[in-house]
Amino acid sequence: GIQVEQSPPDLILQEGANSTLRCNFSDSVNNLQWFHQNPWGQLINLFYIPSGTKQNGRLSATTVATERYSLLYISSSQTTDSGVYFCAGLYNTDKLIFGTGTRLQVFP
């Protein structure tokens, strides 16, 4: 079946620390995307990254499509980075399948 698995499920950091979030997906899923859901529920797209590496400020993402995984790097974490990070893969070119998320808490 279609699978999008994320690890770790929970992550607690002190401000300034770095972290790596992982997303594994099955071979029927393509076009990985990363989202951040803030504590108020708003979902924001971070990266559309079917393959390769992209960087946006303190965040970067790498997808190795041939090995079916994607990584999200957060450097110098801030309290505003708190929330839930989801990866999602495109299935059948029109449906996003979401992982169960990584809940990040950053403390000052």
Added chain:
Amino acid sequence: DGGITQSPKYLFRKEGQNVTLSCEQNLNHDAMYWYRQDPGQGLRLIYYSQIVNDFQKGDIAEGYSVSREKKESFPLTVTSAQKNPTAFYLCASGQQGLGETQYFGPGTRLLVL
């Protein structure tokens, strides 16, 4: 400003009542989507529409209905057949068929009285 709006922010439903959640976008996107999120869980697809006057069931369509009469609007009705409707509902839109990103509205929290 371009974006997606959802209303209301909070909605209370009585037993046996149908309620409708609004979703409007002015991004000129062809595709629109409705997701349900339960506490501590990921998003599950309820319905999606790739073009006006057409829509398809997602993974958890039972107890829900939608319409797509206008490109900008994709309302979701939670019917009395949905026995456990308490959840956070998110609407999204995107360019159909391009595999590009989806943009999400702020969500509606539905609670059963």
